[in-house]
Every structure is written in C-alpha cells, then in structure tokens.
Amino acid sequence: QSVLTQPPSASGTPGQTVTISCSGSRSNIGLNTVNWYQQLRGTAPKLLIYSNNQRPSGVPDRFSGSKSGTSASLAISGLQSEDEADYYCAAWDDSLNGRWVFGGGTKLAVL
Amino acid sequence: QVQLVQSGADVKKPGASVKVSCQASGDTFTTYGVSWVRQAPGQGLEWMGWIDTFNGNTNYGHNFQGRVTMTRDTSTSTAYMELRNLRSDDTALYFCARDFRGRLDSWGQGTLVTVSS
Numbered sequence: 001q002s003v004l005t006q007p008p009s010a011s012g013t014p015g016q017t018v019t020i021s022c023s024g025s026r027s028n029i030g031l032n033t034v035n036w037y038q039q040l041r042g043t044a045p046k047l048l049i050y051s052n053n054q055r056p057s058g059v060p061d062r063f064s065g066s067k068s069g070t071s072a073s074l075a076i077s078g079l080q081s082e083d084e085a086d087y088y089c090a091a092w093d094d095s096l097n098g099r100w101v102f103g104g105g106t107k108l109a110v111l
Numbered sequence: 112q113v114q115l116v117q118s119g120a121d122v123k124k125p126g127a128s129v130k131v132s133c134q135a136s137g138d139t140f141t142t143y144g145v146s147w148v149r150q151a152p153g154q155g156l157e158w159m160g161w162i163d164t165f166n167g168n169t170n171y172g173h174n175f176q177g178r179v180t181m182t183r184d185t186s187t188s189t190a191y192m193e194l195r196n197l198r199s200d201d202t203a204l205y206f207c208a209r210d211f212r213g214r215l216d217s218w219g220q221g222t223l224v225t226v227s228s
Contacts, residue, residue: 002155032213033213035213035214035215037156037215044206044218044219044220044221045148045156045206045208045215045218046218047214047215047216047217050213050214050216051213051214056216088155088156090156090215092213096173097170098170099158099170099172099173100146100148100158100161100215101158102155102156102157102158103155104155105155105156
C-alpha cells in the first residue's frame, strides 16, 4: 500500500494530453514539494519534474507538473509513443523521522 | 552530471546478507546524500533509507530498521547498502540515487538481488 495515491493506469493517443494525479496528505504533499519520475521498461527511474513544476535540463516542455494542497498532477501534452512508461510521484514525508514516499505508479499506454 | 554505477546481480539464500555498492563520479561525493530505493518484481518504488556522505549519518526507513546498514567510503566515492536476514520477499531491484536539494536526481542502473533456497 503506497503512501501517495495514483491511478494504476492511463492511456492516450499520439498528440493528446494526458494527466496523471497524485494524492497525499499534509505530512507529505501538504508540506513539501512533489517530484515525478519516469521509468521506461527495464531501466532506472529518471527525474522528470522536481519542486512541483520544474523540469531538469533535457526534459521536454511537453511535461509539466502542478500542486494544490495535498494533491499534485503531471500533464503530458503532445503525447508520443516514447512516453509509454511508468510514472511515479514522490514527496518527502515529515512523519517517522522523515522519509521519501512514492505513489504506486501509473502505467501510461500510448494507443 | 553525477554517474552512479552499482555492483552486479546477486543470488542469496534466505537468512543470508547482501551488500550492494554504488560508486559515484562526476561531482564531489561528500556534497550530497545517497538514498536507496528498491523495486520488487512488477511493483512500485520503496525508499529504504539515506546516508549523508559527508558525516555518515543515516536515516533508515521504518520497514528496514534493524536489518539494513548504509555506509560509505569517501576515498573511493562509494556508498554501500547491506541488508541482513534476507527473505524471499526481499527479491528486488535495488537502486541508489543521489539525494540532493529535495530530489533524487541521478540513479544507479539497479542491482537485482534474488533470494532463493
């Protein structure tokens, strides 16, 4: 059971916009920023969005993030076949001496 | 850009211990922390703990306290994660990641640990 809640799956066709949600609580998303990771099949996770809405160098601006209260979302516009991957949200949680918590992951299918 | 290279896959029997290494390059090792995250087959990401590479301070995840030890060797820019008393449900991919400024921004390639009798 993951601390952050994401939908297990999402899908879209090329060119569409897809949004993935992430719900938490005060001790994590409510008090701290949200990061998003992309994990292509068989590879390590890659930082996609940090500090709610910042993109690391090299990440296309088709990827955007937002946060409101204890929820966050990742939007992917102009969907491409190479976007097919698992996406995880994460936040620092101030409980239990502090810890990183993750969502259960959302498997994105590009139809 | 930090690169993290982990040790190779390992197979252990139940009750044994495993020690995974993570060698860093590309930035000053002692200026950031290293977190360890694992992923069971077909499952999501689970944070195991963190080590401050400057002073060796650690913060272990609740689920792993008493079974995990994280250390580092600053002379070789290498972080280590040892997990003891292995069970079959410890079979997973183990990742190290640079923990810096509120994000895990560089990840190792992962080390598959299989626990089987």
